[in-house]
Amino acid sequence: MSDQQYSFFESVVKSFDKAAKFTRWEKGLLEQIKACNAVYQMRFPIKRDDGSIEVIEAYRVQHSQHKTPCKGGIRFSDEVNQDEVMALASLMTYKCAIVNVPFGGGKGGIKINPRKYSEFELQKITRRYTAELIRKNFIGPGTDVPAPDYGTGEREMAWIVDTYESMKPGEIDGLACVTGKPVTQGGVRGRKEATGLGVFFGVREVCNMPDVMARIGLPVGVQGKRVVVQGLGNVGYHSAKFFRENGSKVVAIAEYEGAIFSEDGLNEDEVFHHRKKTGSILNFPGATNLAKSGDALELACDILIPAALENVINKDNAANVKAKIIGEAANGPLTPEADEILIKNGTLVIPDMYLNAGGVTVSYFEWLKNLSHVRYGRMEKRFTENQNKGLLSALETLTGKSVNAKERTYIEHGPSEVDLVHSGLEETMIEATHEIMNCWKANPAIPDMRTAAYVVAIDKVGTAYAELGIFP
Template sequence: MSLSIAASYLKAAVSQRRIGVMRSSLLGNGIRSLSTGATNVATEEHEPKFLKAVEQYFDRAAKYSDASEETLKHIKSTDSVLSVTFPVEKDGKTVMIRGYRSQHSRHRLPCKGGIRFSSAVDLQEVEALSALMTYKCAVVDVPFGGGKGGIMINPQEWTEAELERITRRFTLELCQKNFIGPGVDVPAPDVGTGAREMGWIADTYRNFNPQDVNGAACVTGKALSLGGVRGRTEATGLGVYYGIREFLAFPEVQERIKHHGKVEDTSVIIQGFGNVGYWASKFFESNGAKIIGIVEHDYAAYNLSGLNIEQLSLWRKEHGSFKGYPDAQILDNPMTLLEAECDVLIPAALERQIGLRNAHRVKAKLIGEAANGPVTPGADQVLRNNGKVIVPDLLLNAGGVCVSYFEWAKNLSHLRFGRMNKRWDERSKGQLLALVEGNAGRPLSEVERRQLIHGAEEHELVYSGLEDTMIVACNETRQTAIAKDIDYRTAALANSINKIAASLAGSGSIFTHA
């Protein structure tokens, strides 16, 4: 989208805001509460839907890639989409359930991507998310194609037994259509799903494929007792922390946003307090950042001195929301907190949260996209023109698929990480330490010895692998951005396109003429 078009949209938005019903009040520290009524809808009409937005980002990056026009067409297109409907009984009545699974690219197999339960699920959303998964896997060098699935239900309206029937029936549809399997398509948790649902999927697949010795690898994000990997639950949030930490350390980012470059004393606002938002806030808090705001769909909690994340989480679990939490200012118009002063804003909820309707009011210096597609193309340009740095979703929230890859590899090897080498490492370190102690003159305490010779546990190996993956991908993105003088989203996507194109070129085609 051109700057002139974006400017015209913003002009229209301002005009609409003057006409619309408004209420404003000071909430402290410059936060304003605004109710714009139909303004948001009117403004969003000018912006592309989610799938179109992903395609626009792709087209922008394609100009900086090395891929041919024909290869770009191949990469951009979705390979396969499955749409199913099936009946489920609820309260004595038959309800028709609709589900989708999209395999965007099979240049690498299996395809990989989550399954979400949401009443907002539709075919375009699933296709857009599967495309993002393709690019995400490529940018962090995870050897998967992109997939995504969803069932169009609100999980809050169904009992656990009903959700199990729905999940198992959907898995049956995937089995019958060859849309699931360790070497075909491997789902994972997403919005509205978790380890429980992944366990149901794995069990259903195993019952229909009892001869598949690698059947546990048909899905990731499972409980440890079912073959999951330690560190998977917090993986996406930890990856968000690693990614933002790396970008804050880049001198050009520090210069652009006038920041000291360290996580310590960095003010952070996070939208979404689900799995990703919770763990991201925990890792930032434990590394010295100040979490001044958490935004949920109904309320937001704000404290300029910093929130206690664990206390806030416990309050929400007990009371169902932030309402009444004593150690923060509770806002009943939560989206306004996206516009508050802070160093880092992390949208970790759903897509299209920052658009032309509000991008010009965002004051954060760096926006880290922990959710998929939280910033629209028009808003992306407005933010960058206003001097903001955007760390894109396909890079920043790749921690989940990275550790899903580790879990998949663990299931195929049938061996827990660290089982073969932990004791050997500890003995080797112990021998080296004894040699050093003999020449150092001071014997170490038992606690010091244990700390120095400790062999890595599975979660420590997972953390290490994830950190290395994120550091490499962040630096590759930075190098491309500097070399081509482009933004980080375009750079990350251009790198993805080049890697996918190389894979396609290397494999050739069965239709290639001799």
């Protein structure tokens, strides 16, 4: 079977089966972990602005309830189908397990191209979809908590929470029925950049491991490394931003209309505004245009960040990939065949199933904030600042020296919500990276980091099922 014939869900199952033989669980339990527990396929009518009636196709999949609630985004795309939603829901289960977020996996999708609908029509679709989920108990703070995904954002999440609270009046934790909301509607600061920042933290941690870097022939650290980013959406933009700000050189950026290259490095914000102004990233001042978007994937670089579509690296182009490290910021950018080719070539692939977990990690923080009904930092920020001021004053009195204004601001600073969110995300990604690497080192027969990540996930989900006593 060629990689073009694999469905997305089959690719996930193939990776799961590859890892399952390195675990201690018997076949029946592995089958339960792998299976999607509940698939809700729905059709509902909406009236378009021109008065016509259209029947909308939509899905919500709950892959696993070994932990509750289930968690996963809702995407609006005319490519949405049941197979894709099942695959993404199963990846959410494994992703949450790896980063120690206590959720089962879920995912939703509405089969529409949002660009072809007015804002009023999109609002009607979103609210009707939410009402259908409520009717079947497929949404709720302790049941299933959606989030944004491809084609959706804060606006749609605000419509969902408003619909939920209007249909469930008096539910004190109603805000926690969905994450990725605007801050004014119970959202958390730091959510927008969370996935891109998580990608950076994960890759940086791998790059800080001397034995791993020695094996692939690169110096330790991200400083000076040449990075190629495919995709200038939210994840690609922020990935490029954090790499650049931490001393890496983003030499190429690709979008669907083409790609640009500059040996001197690109500033993602300048490229973003150039695209906004001209409608394309091409012809960016000081950069060279590449004929095809996919050409960027084959450029000589240290780190490649595919942050756009599925299956962009496959059996046809994997052998041409020259990057030493591939950080999967998108969901499923490599096919199983591409994995095999890259393993033989010694390329280190940092897998999507944990690397892009920044979004769900910060969604978890938002969910906790909604349940606790208090903003992060509200209780301790001023106390910490007053304490730091007192300590600094005492040290200056004892030493007879004073610090400059910049140092004073840094030392006295008490953590704001965004500081705490970023700190929590950094800790999560560092811990998960070491868990995966330790698993890989403990079993040299494991062929790659993706398989090691699946082993970690399967062991955690299996342990949860076993401790529930479902499988004595």
